[in-house]
Amino acid sequence: MATSLGTRASPNQTLGLFRLSLNFLKSFSTSSASPSASASASASASASRKPKRRKKKNLFEVVQFLPNWGIGYHMAKTHWTNVSYEITKINLYKDGKHGKAWGIAHKDGLPVADAPKKISGVHKRCWRYIPGLIKSIENKPKSENAPTAEVQAA
Secondary structure, eight states, rough: HHHHHHHHHHHHHHHHHHHHHHHHHHHHHHHHHHHHHHHHHHHHHHHHHSOOOOOOHHHHHTTTSSSGGTTTOOOHHHSSSSEEEEEEEEEEEEESSOOEEEEHHHHHHHHSSSEEEOOOTSSSEEEESSSSSHHHHHHHHHHHHHHHHHHOOO
């Protein structure tokens, strides 16, 4: 019985010594890798100091903060010049970031067509709100009410 305990102890001891030797080797491998790890840590620290590039938004992410989901407001792609769409209708999917949109195309602030058409590329991440162009829905009643106000004053 004593011999069987001795034989059992010896494989456990050899296994323990094997683990110790592996840990010893790992400590050398990590200590030699630590200068490169510190170099990579400093590289990642310098990378974190750079300002992160802001993710551009698709049409629905732009209009979600406007009143009535941007209906009546002007939107344009970032690379367009003097061209925009006045949003007339939006169909949203459940997530609120995808869907379909219709609008009236405007060039130099004037409508190109009377009928709205489906806006293509609404899911591309290049849309922006045009704050300078006022909603044409608001402009029409004001222009009609302005002469009546002058007539009443006279």
